[in-house]
Amino acid sequence: MILYALDKVQQRCNGRVVLDIDHLEIEGGRIHALLGPNGAGKTTLLNILGFLETPVSGTMLFNGRAVEPVPKRLLHLRRQVVLVDQHPIMFSTTVASNIEFGLKIRKIGKSTRQRMVDEVLATVGLSRYKTARAHELSGGETQRLALARALVLEPEVLLCDEPTASVDTENQAIIISLLQQINTERGTTIIFTTHDRLQAASLAQHTLMLENGRLTTTAYENSYTCTFHRNGSSQVRGILQGITEFFLPAPPPGWPPIRTGRMHIAPEQITLERHELQPRTGSTMTGTIILLMTEGEKIRVVVNVGVLMVVLIDQARYAELRPVIGETICLRFEADAISFLQE
Amino acid sequence: MSFFLESFLAACRLAWSLDPELLTIVRVSLSVSCLATVFAALVGIPAGFAIAHGRLPGKRIIITLLNTLLALPTVVIGLFVYVFISRRGIFGPLDLLYTQQAMIIGQFILIVPLIAALTIAAISRVDERYRKTAKTLGANAWQTGLVVLREGRFGIAAAVISAFGRVISEIGISMMLGGNIKGFTRTMTTAMALEYDKGSFTLAVALGLVLMAISLGINVLFNLIQGRSSR
Numbered sequence: 404m405i406l407y408a409l410d411k412v413q414q415r416c417n418g419r420v421v422l423d424i425d426h427l428e429i430e431g432g433r434i435h436a437l438l439g440p441n442g443a444g445k446t447t448l449l450n451i452l453g454f455l456e457t458p459v460s461g462t463m464l465f466n467g468r469a470v471e472p473v474p475k476r477l478l479h480l481r482r483q484v485v486l487v488d489q490h491p492i493m494f495s496t497t498v499a500s501n502i503e504f505g506l507k508i509r510k511i512g513k514s515t516r517q518r519m520v521d522e523v524l525a526t527v528g529l530s531r532y533k534t535a536r537a538h539e540l541s542g543g544e545t546q547r548l549a550l551a552r553a554l555v556l557e558p559e560v561l562l563c564d565e566p567t568a569s570v571d572t573e574n575q576a577i578i579i580s581l582l583q584q585i586n587t588e589r590g591t592t593i594i595f596t597t598h599d600r601l602q603a604a605s606l607a608q609h610t611l612m613l614e615n616g617r618l619t620t621t622a623y624e625n626s627y628t629c630t631f632h633r634n635g636s637s638q639v640r641g642i643l644q645g646i647t648e649f650f651l652p653a654p655p656p657g658w659p660p661i662r663t664g665r666m667h668i669a670p671e672q673i674t675l676e677r678h679e680l681q682p683r684t685g686s687t688m689t690g691t692i693i694l695l696m697t698e699g700e701k702i703r704v705v706v707n708v709g710v711l712m713v714v715l716i717d718q719a720r721y722a723e724l725r726p727v728i729g730e731t732i733c734l735r736f737e738a739d740a741i742s743f744l745q746e
Numbered sequence: 747m748s749f750f751l752e753s754f755l756a757a758c759r760l761a762w763s764l765d766p767e768l769l770t771i772v773r774v775s776l777s778v779s780c781l782a783t784v785f786a787a788l789v790g791i792p793a794g795f796a797i798a799h800g801r802l803p804g805k806r807i808i809i810t811l812l813n814t815l816l817a818l819p820t821v822v823i824g825l826f827v828y829v830f831i832s833r834r835g836i837f838g839p840l841d842l843l844y845t846q847q848a849m850i851i852g853q854f855i856l857i858v859p860l861i862a863a864l865t866i867a868a869i870s871r872v873d874e875r876y877r878k879t880a881k882t883l884g885a886n887a888w889q890t891g892l893v894v895l896r897e898g899r900f901g902i903a904a905a906v907i908s909a910f911g912r913v914i915s916e917i918g919i920s921m922m923l924g925g926n927i928k929g930f931t932r933t934m935t936t937a938m939a940l941e942y943d944k945g946s947f948t949l950a951v952a953l954g955l956v957l958m959a960i961s962l963g964i965n966v967l968f969n970l971i972q973g974r975s976s977r
Contacts, residue, residue: 453882474887482884492875495897505883552883 405467406431406560406592407452412461414447414616422447422616424461429594429611431466431559434586436607437596440626444616445596446489446564452594453486453562482509485558489565489596491549493537498529498548501537505556523555527581543574550581561585563595567602579606600624604698624713625670631662641686647709649686651738664743670715672740675704675724676733688712688734692726706734757952768949772956775933778846778924779914782853787906790858794865794905799891809866815859820852820918827852827923844925849933852919857909864908868901869894903971911964915957 407429414422422444429435429452437445450456451463454470454477463470465480485505494501499520506516524530527547532540540548546566553561566582567575583606585591597603603610612619614626627643631651634640639651690708697703702721704714712734716724726732760768797808829835831842831851842848872894880893895902917935924931926940934953941950 455878455881478884478886481882484882485884486878486882488875488879490875492873492879494876494879494893504880504885508884508886508889556883 404431405429406465408464409451410462412451412458412463414444414451414456414458416447420616422451422458424448424618427611427618429592430609431592432586432590433608434582434593434606435595436603436610437594437613438598438600438603438610439596439613440598443613445613447616448613449486449562449564449594449596452560453484454480455486482556483558484560484562485553485556486562487546487549487553487564487566489568491545491552493540493545493548495538496536498524498532498535498537498540501548502552502555505552509556519555523551526554526584527551528577543570543577546570546574546578547581550578554581554585557589558591560592560594563593565597566595567599568597582606601696604696625668626665627668627710629664629666633660643708644710647688649688651686651741667742668712668736669740669742670703670713671701673712673714673734673736675706675714675716675720675726676735677724678733685735685737689731690734692728692730692732695726695728704732706732708734753947753951756948757950757955760948760952761955765952768952768956770929771932771934771937771953774846774929774931775914775935776960778849778920778933779853779910782850782913783857783906783910785850786854786857786861786909789854790861790905790909791865791902793858794862794902795869795891795895797862798866798869799894809863812859812863812866816863818856818859820856820916821922823852823855824919824922827855827919831923843923844927844931846924846931848923849920849931852923853913853916856916856919857912860912861905861909864905865898865902868898868905871901872898900971904968907964907968907971911961911968914960914964 405428407427409424409427412422412424412427413420437448439445447456451458457472457477470476470480494504502520502523503516506519511519520533521530524533527550529540529544529547529551532544532548537545537548546569550563550566561582563582566578570578579602582593582595586593595607628645629641629643630645631639631641641649641651643649688708690706690712692704693707693711694705695702698715701715701717704716704726706712706714714734796802797805797812802808827848828843831837831840831848833843842851876893876897877890880890885893915935917939920926920931920933920936921939924933924936926932926936932940934957938950938953938957941947941953
């Protein structure tokens with residue numbers, strides 16, 4: 404079942420387009436990760452999905468019904484969707500009163516409220532802090548309390564902005580397992596933002612990637628600031644992040660003498676080779692494998708070439724090559740694997 | 747120096763003996779200033795909240811105007827209110843001149859801008875995330891406003907206390923609109939001015955001591971509130 408459907412949705416901030424979604428459908432009952440670097444538009448999209456911001460243009464459907472920017476209608480929708488901030492703020496009352504806030508607004512009776520507060524505190528493991536001042540909790544506990552405050556409302560959708568970004572490892576594990584538990588037991592749709600691909604892969608059943616406010620299939624990874632210098636007519640020297648040097652032997656026609664900007668190297672268009680073979684077309688870099696993991700039908704290989712470079716290879720190539728962590732490996736890609744990103 | 751010391755000791759004895767005249771003056775001062783503060787709070791807090799929280803056109807101009815009014819001298823307010831409530835003024839028939847009500851009106855005008863301006867500052871300091879959190883938890887505009895007001899409560903309380911401190915120590919309005927009538931509109935500050943004119947310092951110093959004790963009390967309360975706010 405499609406829960407959200409966004410069409411030609413655009414959001415501006417101070418005249419600048421911060422989000423530009425051509426088409427997006429989000430299925431209900433699943434865990435979705437919204438992946439992207441800082442400033443990609445993740446929080447803006449989350450605010451729109453949480454009905455806290457109204458896009459300047461485009462249409463949005465929730466549960467098949469058009470979302471109208473009418474206060475009464477938006478209030479009704481907000482009571483089905485709760486957003487947990489990256490740095491949640493607690494009301495200056497007790498832990499229990501913070502959790503009760505949304506229940507009081509929904510006019511839930513006192514005894515039922517008390518029971519629900521006790522249950523949710525037990526779920527997030529904060530029962531012993533029930534009467535404590537909410538501002539006295541640690542960062543990780545505050546994040547759990549924010550989750551409890553949202554979960555007690557039993558929302559249809561739970562939106563989490565970087566839920567584990569500012570908490571320690573122990574609290575990260577608790578929060579991740581809580582999100583999985585809620586999704587499994589209650590069927591709550593969970594949409595969370597992260598810039599941690601590993602977390603997205605381990606927790607989410609579906610991953611959306613944002614880059615410069617736009618949905619992308621290429622992910623934001625392998626995006627670097629790069630300066631190219633043309634050496635004569637046959638070769639272009641590129642420097643990634645001011646660190647890693649590589650050469651483009653056959654630059655496309657019309658390539659300027661010096662070019663600087665952010666560029667993306669498509670991970671699936673990079674090939675891995677055990678030894679650098681000469682002469683061959685394309686650019687080469689040599690680095691050390693630091694991570695290997697499965698990603699759907701592909702294998703993700705992260706190679707340290709001075710910067711971290713992600714390579715996606717298929718299972719057959721993996722079986723043939725059998726790369727191991729710590730091994731030195733050669734990366735090869737053609738000029739068409741490079742695309743320049745808008746600033 | 748010995749003259750000051752003698753006056754000071756005599757004033758301490760007067761204050762300690764709970765002199766009836768002294769008590770009447772203190773009572774009038776407190777009742778007038780408290781009522782003026784309550785009325786000003788009832789107007790200034792909602793006005794300040796509406797300006798800070800709402801999306802009013804010309805918000806900056808209103809704030810600039812309020813900040814300008816903070817510097818309004820008490821004698822100007824006294825003169826302004828006098829024009830309206832004197833025998834020849836449009837409210838002359840109400841016979842308000844030289845009454846406690848006239849003093850309350852003047853003091854009210856003096857501190858409404860102060861309370862409104864400090865409420866604006868208190869509400870503006872409330873973290874924007876409170877508003878967002880209340881909204882996402884399902885609060886409507888009214889309930890969201892109450893959340894913001896609650897989070898700014900210490901700043902607002904400090905605004906009211908500051909306003910009380912301002913009116914209890916003012917003299918221009920009390921003198922011009924109250925007339926310094928003994929037992930009726932004589933306040934601590936007007937009595938002190940009168941005793942000074944008479945060259946009788948004992949009561950003036952005693953009243954000064956009471957006024958300073960009240961100021962000290964207000965400041966202690968102010969600091970307590972600020973301390974709680976910053977926690």
